[in-house]
Amino acid sequence: MINAGRSFSGLERNCVFLNPGNLPEAGSRFVNISGASGLDFEDDARALAPVDWDHDGDLDLWISNRNAPRLRFLRNETPSKETRWIAFRLSGDGSDCNRDAIGARVELHSSNIPALRSIRTLRAGEGFLSQGSKWIHFGLGIKGRPEKVTVHWPDRARTVEEFDGLSENHRYLLVKGSGKAVVQPARDESLQLVPSPPKPLPPDRAARIPLATLFPKPSLSLNDYSGRPVRIGSGKPLLLNLWATWCAPCLSELEEFTSHAQEIRDAGLEVVALSVDSLGEQQGNPRATLAKMRWPFPAAEATGQTISVLQDYHNALIALNRPLPLPVSFLFDEEGRLSVIYKGPTTPKVVLQDLNHSSGSLEQRWIRAAPLAGTSLQDEIIRKRALTIESIVHFRNGRAREQARDLSGALYHYEAALSHRPDFAEGHKRMGNLQLQRKNLRAALEHYQQAATTEPDDPSTQFALGDTYRLLREPDQAALAYREVLRINPTHLNTQVRLADVLYEGGHLDEAIATARQALAQATEQNNQPIVRILEERIRSYQP
CATH class of the missing domain: 2.60.40.1110 (Immunoglobulin-like)
Structure with missing residues (x-):
């Protein structure tokens, strides 16, 4: 709900209640003085700090809000x-x-x-x-x-x-x-505070959003009007610009890029204009429009899949999940990583200055992405916390890409999460699962081992470790992992079945039969007939 731009409180005004003490007129209840207090703003308020700011003996108030004005100072003017x-x-x-x-x-x-x-x-x-x-x-x-x-x-x-x-x-x-x-002693200086109504900044139709968290190149299948594929991450930075023939700011933006074509080429930047005319009710002739302005770069038609992918990237990186406006541009670096999003018109000068934004460390990108100039706090606790947050962001998006069956995107995010937090057990488990799907058994094994080192009492990790050893035809190592699962959960039937199998595969016949019989007794007691049939067949096959 918050990501969609809504609020828990909506247009609910701030409330102020007075404790009247033991006054009989109040009937042991608080008195609502919201209107009389002057504090009943329609702000989406979050924090309140009382303090005698001007040292005149009464408490003043600082109020912070989610929306504008972000901060209010209310001076107590009691004589x-x-x-x-x-x-x-x-x-x-x-x-x-x-x-x-x-x-x-x-x-x-x-x-x-x-x-x-x-x-x-x-x-x-x-x-x-x-x-x-x-x-x-x-x-x-x-x-x-x-x-x-x-x-x-x-x-x-x-x-x-x-x-x-x-x-x-x-x-x-x-x-x-x-x-x-x-x-x-009282404070010597007197604060000359002049009351004034808040003056919200005028709305801006453009927003430049440099990204601290870098996302991999999206899975887009696009061909330009000449039939050549649009390649992201081909060794050159690329700007994808979404526009429409009926969008006046779009046309002005394209004309400005046209007039700076040589400067853009000299900087090594590729620009692709993606028309969305075919996706809406207002359909113009984008080819004719571009030809009339002598557009010097490739152009293509955006598809519904194109918009969906770019919207997903936007929503994953920006808290306010609103539909993409027009125009909107996405700057990808030479490796195909999304670097900057421009909502509304931008200029060639701004884009060219952003070409190297994705370079450098996470901290450097944070500083460049900040809306106000400044420096970061050099504290080890803050640095570790920032890395943990970055790791969580990548991990969540890795899961999202995995659910969307984008395994390469999921792999990128999980690797990034682990680069910031090498002891992240759940990240290693997810990486192990992905590598198992890709048939990279040794890589999967390494990640499961890392997860088991961090969280040795996680039965799912030990179970996956046993399965991977078994696929690698190492039954004795698989048996050790399965025994760890049973140490944590002694009644886990599936693990008992697998342990019996790997004991048999490792040549430990008597132990395999004893393990299978023990599991059979437990399955019979639980009336788990499918497992009972499996174990009875196993015991018959084990016996010479």
Whole structure:
């Protein structure tokens, strides 16, 4: 649903509820103040972070959204004379209590209302996709007067400490073990924040999408108007441009490419114009249109299969799965890997600058693909996480290509997944299955061995390992693998049958008969008649 551009919340407005405490009028229920608060935007909001951003004693709000505006800052304009508050910053000792005192429970007591007690817990983050300040902020209302604050420190001894000498409208630092609340100075500078309505960027009919994850060349069967096949990955970069005679931006784009034909040829770029006229209700004469503008490159008719393949590539790489627009162009590198997608019109200058985008490392492509200039964080944890994500992306697309019976595409993705994560057991299993289909038994065996090394207690891997050894006519090795399956699942009948067979093939006649009889007893007890018949036949054939 999200990939299709929809939202869980749709046009539902933001909601704000007020806790009225013990007011009898509220009837022990929250009060809906969404409209009165001014926060009931029709945004697809996701995260909310309260913080006293301007240090005036009341909490302001940062809100982030899935749609535009991606970020809102809502300044609390409560008059300062009406604002009564107190705030605390906690500091642990760093030994038996963490220095930020995450997990501490803070209780604020009022001097003039003994029964009034406010409680807050200091957390590392609250809410979805958000984290507020580590300052613990209490609003005092009209009557509250701060007397003391009790801190339950997050240490093994569950230390409880009281701090007194408090005054309203101040910030205090509470250091574990000090017993003294230290006033913190207010921030010197004043923030000159000017309110303004959000100004969404005007819609753009063009999008350049450089890809960090490279996909293999698609399985397309196309011939140009002269009958020559359109070859992707023939040693030169290739731009496939989808257009139609009734699409004015398409025609302008083709004319610009025509005017830069020599520059394009000098750069070694091949361009193919694929007309979609034959696929829609509005059908023109693409050959005549191209001849009139003196189109200097090959041209062909796009088929339904062409559009389907390119749409699948688009959907696998781009989160928003919308139908392909016109014009749309796909840039493939000299190896046939999809490098850049241009939705809407593009220019020869932009395409020529992108010819080397697919080169370099994954990190370099990530930086080039970023919408804003910058650098990447050089941290080993982040690097490993990025490689894991890239491996998962390739693995998922490998499974998709496998289900579509595109074995070469599946092989490409599984190999890419394993290049980023060599210990990926499920990736090795899938590669083993593919190599088995291609009759590459030794390659299949190597991948199953890798998977078994990473996950030795996976019975399906050990079973596949046994089958592969058997195909290689190595019955003793197959028996070892089947025994591993039975170690994990002692009652697996199919494995017992196979173990009996390979024991017989390895010349271990008595052991084969004993294994088959043991399996026969289990199959009889389970009333599994097909297996019973198989085992009875096996035992007869084993006996001299």
